[in-house]
Amino acid sequence: MPLISATDLRDRFSAFRLLDARPAPADYAAGHLPGALHADLNRHLSTATEPGHDPARGGRHPLPSAARFAAQLGAWGIGPDTEVVAYDAAGGSNAAARLWWMLRALGHERIFVLDGGLAAALEAGLTPTVEVPAQEPRPPYPATDWRLPLVDAERVEALSLDPSRKLLDVRAAERWRGENETFDPVAGHIPGSVNLPWTDNLGPDGRFKAPEALRAQYQALLGDIPPEQLAVHCGSGVTACHTLLALEMAGLSGAALYVGSWSEWCRGGRPQSGVSA
Template structure:
């Protein structure tokens, strides 16, 4: 199971490597779960902070090169047999699910997202600390390639016109319709895409909906299309991973991630959907 409850984490804390994936390092420094290390979205989970980064080529949060990420995973003390738990403050949406996808793409199996995130942990009686966590690093994680499916803009251009495939945008409905765009220079959506916002994977308390409810949510959208013929995107390839996790929880694994997402597409000069 790719999720772990706060109560289970509390009882198993000593046997897991805990990573805090909240985007702002200052939030982590102000208080985090005991023994957690910080995973920085811009510096470690993407190449967004590298010199020359251009959102038109890979989006706002492109995947880092495999060797430095594998080295970072080793520096966190993670080897192939390490049990890893990830959390953020957004029910996994920013950016615990992205890190879940990246570790799974390395081939790591023992990785779980904390269901309900940091708020759920606090409700379960866990406390925060500002004490730094020390860890003994390991050799780079042994991985030779990303092992989960991805698509690029050229592939999306083709599959969006293919009735045998589906393209899912998990941004808010307002952004998909082009009524607003807070992050990218153009509003709208990729023509041919469907829309189901990522946060509809969650109950009001920030925990994932049950596998049965998630399956009932996504099965009509797939409408007989195998999950392996679905590509998922968002604004910059982060919250899309939340939906990939939800699909796995629902028993519908195999969809591809379009990492560049709308942030790349809208800068590419390609056709786009409605404007505000």
């Protein structure tokens, strides 16, 4: 399973390399789990801080190259034998699940998301620290390509018209309907997409639903379409990974990620649907 409980983490704490995926460097500096390094969404998990970054080409959080991320993993001391735990403070949605997807996409198997995030770890008795651990660099991770399926805007436009495929938008329902948009300049959704918010992956306690519940949820959405015919997106390719993780838990792996997501789509003069379109 791609998840680890806070108690399992606590009981095997020294076995893992921890990565704190909360987006704000200030949050990490104010306190993080002992031994955790900061995986910055904008600097490490995307190229959002690169000069010339244009959300119309790749969205607000475009992927770095696989080679660049492989080098970063080496700088963090992560190799194929390293057990990694990623956590954030939002149920895995921002951006622990993105980190999980990126490691899996390089072929790394030993990557887990902490179920319940930082709050669950504190409830389990782990104590935060402000100490930044020393890094023990290794060679770049031995991978040069993303190995999980990706789709670009052109492919999304084609599959949105294909009845044998399904396009899933995991943003909040009011954003999908075009009633509210706080991150991007245009409200609405990609024509032909369906909506199931990533928050539906979690129970009232902020932790993932049981695998069987997730399977029932996504089988109802897919109908007779296999998961390999599904593409998932969100606003900028981050919370979409939360749903890809939930699909993995449900035994429905194989869906593609549209990294550019709505943030790229809405800036490119492409067709749009929604109350404000």
